[in-house]
Amino acid sequence: KQEVTQIPAALSVPEGENLVLNCSFTDSAIYNLQWFRQDPGKGLTSLLLIQSSQREQTSGRLNASLDKSSGRSTLYIAASQPGDSATYLCAVKFRINKFYFGSGTKLNVKP
Amino acid sequence: DVKVTQSSRYLVKRTGEKVFLECVQDMDHENMFWYRQDPGLGLRLIYFSYDVKMKEKGDIPEGYSVSREKKERFSLILESASTNQTSMYLCASTRGQILSYNEQFFGPGTRLTVL
Numbered sequence: 001k002q003e004v005t006q007i008p009a010a011l012s013v014p015e016g017e018n019l020v021l022n023c024s025f026t027d028s029a030i031y032n033l034q035w036f037r038q039d040p041g042k043g044l045t046s047l048l049l050i051q052s053s054q055r056e057q058t059s060g061r062l063n064a065s066l067d068k069s070s071g072r073s074t075l076y077i078a079a080s081q082p083g084d085s086a087t088y089l090c091a092v093k094f095r096i097n098k099f100y101f102g103s104g105t106k107l108n109v110k111p
Numbered sequence: 112d113v114k115v116t117q118s119s120r121y122l123v124k125r126t127g128e129k130v131f132l133e134c135v136q137d138m139d140h141e142n143m144f145w146y147r148q149d150p151g152l153g154l155r156l157i158y159f160s161y162d163v164k165m166k167e168k169g170d171i172p173e174g175y176s177v178s179r180e181k182k183e184r185f186s187l188i189l190e191s192a193s194t195n196q197t198s199m200y201l202c203a204s205t206r207g208q209i210l211s212y213n214e215q216f217f218g219p220g221t222r223l224t225v226l
Contacts, residue, residue: 034215043115043201044217089154093213098169099144101154 002027002094006102013080014110021075021105023090028068031093035064035075038087038104047088048075080109114138115218117202123224130189132221134202142205142213143185145169145177147198148220154201160185192225199223 003026013019023033032051036044048057048064050073056065063076077084087104094100118133134143144159146169156169158177166177174196178186185204189196200221205213 032213036217041199041220041222043219044203044215046214046216049214091154091215098156098159099215103151103153 002092002100004090004092004100004102006088006090006105008105009103010106010108012108012110015080015082017080017109018076018078019080019107021077021088021107023073023075023092023102025071025073025092025094025100027094028071029094030068031095033064033066033073033093034091034099035062035073036089036091038089044089077107080107082109082111085109115202115204115216117200117218117221119221120219121222121224123226124189124192125226126193128189128192128225130192130223130225132187132189132200132202132223134185134187134204134218135183136204136216137183138204138206138216139182140204140206140216141182142207143179144203144205144215145175145185145187146201146203147171148201149198157187194225197223197225 005024034049035047038044050057050066061078066073087106089104090102091099115136145157146154148154155171160166160179176188202218203215
């Protein structure tokens, strides 16, 4: 059974700190992995998409890595800001047209 | 910019009513999805469609049906709304089927309350 797990469920850090969010999955046969941000009461905003053949993707202060053999992805946020406060979700595509979501990490960046 | 829109941000309905949630995407995507999101349960797939008039059940299809008469529009129907269908409903779309490059784009969500 394919499962996606995100730990920790919540994280609180002071502004300026670099941080890492984790996503683990049970099956290494993935097509891609996508990181999202969700603000309270809103939809999901795509941050980064990593194909199965890639090791990492970068966008601004965000860097996502993928290690299929260990079933892990990390989202690195550099120099965190209060505006980064949100819930971060990862979604894994195990087979065509079906995505599995983690339960998310709720991030709070304190000014 | 890919845009996925949903017909309502907030909706309040009564038990037993028939409810229609509409989703429209403007990027000619083949695939469209309906999820519900509940605290502690995360996102769960209700139905998806990979082509016009085609649909497949997701993980929790009971109590729901869908319609896709046009490529850009995917409707979720609650035939007889019940209080346990109170939730945030999210629509998403992706292009293609065979390619692994299937970035999901989400709409803003519809918060449905069934009284």
